[in-house]
Amino acid sequence: MAQDASQSSRFVAYYRVSTDKQGRSGLGLEAQQKAVETYVSGIDGDLIAPPYIEVESGKKKDRPELIRALAHAKRNKATLIVAKLDRLARNVSFVSALLDSSVDFRAADMPSANRFMIQIMSAVAEYEAQLISERTKAGLAARKARGLPLGNVANLIPGNSPAPRINKAKANAMAERMRPVVEAIRADGVDGVRAICGQLNERGYVTDRGNHWHPTSVSRLLQRLE
Structure with a gap:
């Protein structure tokens, strides 16, 4: 609330x-x-x-x-x-x-x-999203009928898409949340990619996608932390 x-x-x-x-x-x-x-x-x-x-x-x-x-x-x-x-x-x-x-x-x-x-504003936002969706579909249909390319043309230009920057920020944030966990494992005398991987899985931790840890994902995590 x-x-x-x-x-x-x-x-x-x-x-x-x-x-x-x-x-x-x-x-x-x-x-x-x-x-x-x-x-x-x-x-x-x-x-x-x-x-x-x-x-x-x-x-x-x-x-x-x-x-x-x-x-x-x-x-x-x-x-x-x-x-x-x-x-x-x-x-x-x-x-x-x-x-x-x-x-x-x-x-x-x-x-x-x-x-x-909050409930009123969310209802308005939902209605606005519906209108935007309808306008977008109509606009795409019109472009397609005229034989024009679909999608965001600006993002087709190398370096214009924000996706790499967003994904990097997300991965760094996830790594920082795991830092105290990794430090606690190392404090117990456990080190090395495979050993840390085993401890993460044994203690019930999962990746940001909800999967078990593997040596490759642990290696990437350690690289970000270092």
Whole structure:
């Protein structure tokens, strides 16, 4: 639920970016980070973990990074924070489910938002998303009828796509969350890729995709941490 600034000063940040819409949205990854950091510092708060970054369509309910962010916030009695309210979802039932959870949540652009306001805004966002989808389909159909190329032409130019930068930021954030785990394993006298891999699996840790660890994924993790 929403809360006032005095109720919590510990935050877990959740950012959602869509590689095909980021440039048009006006609120890419860097802008979301700046908005959240500005708000948190303004109330003398603390971001207790690296951010959770979701590369998803706003229409999807299945968001593994959001689930991890909520779990992290719940374990640490922290507040989940997003930069902009309509970045959470385009679906009213999804927002309602989040509000029904036991994790407090806040949006940097509207920290005083209450339950009613959030549900109204999510409904409006869902309606706007539907209109955008209909206009996009109509526009693509018109281009196809004229024999014009489909898709984002700008992203076809080498170096223009934001996907590599987003994926790198997401991988770095995941690695930082695993740093204390790796350090604890090494403190127990365990070292080496295969040995650390065995310990991660034995202790129940999974990759950011929910899979078991393998020497290759552990090697990449260690390279990022070093």
